Amino acid sequence: MHLNLFVYGCGHHSAAWRHPDSQLERLTSIDYYEDLALLSERGRLDAIFFADGHSAREVDQAPGWSVEPITALAAVAARTERIGLVTTVSSTFFTPFHAARHLASLDHLSRGRIGANIVTSMWDAEARNHSLERMPAHAERYARADEFIETLIRLWDSWEDDAIVGDRAGIYADPAKVHRIDHAGEHFRIDGPLTVPRPPQGRPVLFQAGASETGRALAARWAEAIYAVAFDIEAGREYSGDVKRRIAEAGRDASSVAILPGLVAYVGSTEEEARRKKAALDALLPVEHSLAQLGLFIEQDASGWDVDAPMPELPPASEFTGPQGRYRTILRMIEVDTVDGVRPTVRQVLGRLAAGGGHATMIGTPEGIADEMQRWVEAGAADGFNLMPPLLPGSLEDFVEQVVPVLQRRGLFRREYGEREMFRERLGLPRP
DSSP, X not given: OEEEEEEOTTOSBTTGGGSTTOOGGGTTOHHHHHHHHHHXXXXXXXXXXXOOOSSOOOTTXXXXXXXXXXXXXXXXXXXXXXXXXXXXXXXXXXXHHHHHHHHHHHHHHTXXXXXXXXXXXXXXXXXXXXTOSSOOXXXXXXXXXXXXXXXXXXXXXXXXXXXXXXXXXXXXXXXXXXXXXXXXXXXXXXXXXXXXXXXXXXXXXXXXXXXXXXXXXXXXXXOSEEEEOOXXXXXXXXXXXXXXXXXXXXXXXXXXXEEEEEEEEEEOSSHXXXXXXXXXXXXXSOHHHHHHHHHHHHTSOOTTOOTTSBOOOOOOGGGOOSOHHXXXXXXXXXXXHOBTTBOOBHHHHHHHHHBTTTSEEEEEOHHHHHHHHHHHHHTTSOSEEXXXXXXXXXXXXXXXXXXXXXXXXXXXSOSSXXXXXXXXXXXXXXXX
């Protein structure tokens, strides 16, 4: 299976920064990110991934985007040797030439280890930071993203592999092998060629994370790996089956595209210890803010709820008029955590939402978590996972030191990287 670390602040639990073991004071220090990358490399993970956003959100409640990921990955590349490095790129706020140049440069500097998760962004506050009154309409954003990716690829391909001659007595590069792209589309006008020679991988690996209809269509056309959201195996199988069908219909090899759902894992020597780790983070949640967020998701006033009482009954999804995806996930969370007819407490539901939202959550021993991961892969719900440790670096250390060895003993995960292996080779992708 493929395993990827999703780097986010002090961890993916929204109260992680409050924990005494968090690395809050290091969030703007490059050695923090280098240490996470080196730990991931020690565990032989496929890659580390930086998400990104373009506006500051609720700065009183949690740290946001503390460093810009392309800049950070340039430094991380210098300290690591084998781990893949994936950055987020917004097709709404970047131009293709700008993005292609950054990513090609990073691919050279890392010796073929770069990937890019192409997103369309979503908040009006982000748009205003880029001189837009508001975000373009959903369909327009995805049309721009489609053209963005097409021109990225053409720019990377504008230098042939053997274009550089390097003859000091005569010619540096063969002009016949460096091409203009002369692109004139609805959103972009680009002459080309790129100013950077062709990347070592040919092209950095393209990731996508589309959940909507248009997002899935974009992923089917371009994605070489996909970050997915699936709370349970049933949701994972539905998403994976649908997207892989679309990939095949687009004339591509669906088996070559890895589907990587997010995974929040609490690891303990016993299940009780793992649950204590989760409870310690849940206890740090700011109750008023968390109840307000829950109220938004379920379209009810939850401000007066007793957080240590069982979760109240909610209307069935068929009677809910708000956004269905998150609401169905909350209903499923309640169902999963109901034991012998006793519903989970409000605090337990808030804790589920606080760490990964609708992503899969596994709580238990290394063997138990490995069992569940294996079930997902064998059921066709995942080709691996985008690890979302609730607390960094502690939860990542638990996973690397305890779960990875179990997966390795079962033959489910690599013991070593391939010799001179570039990132796309590790993912089983051909060099274009």
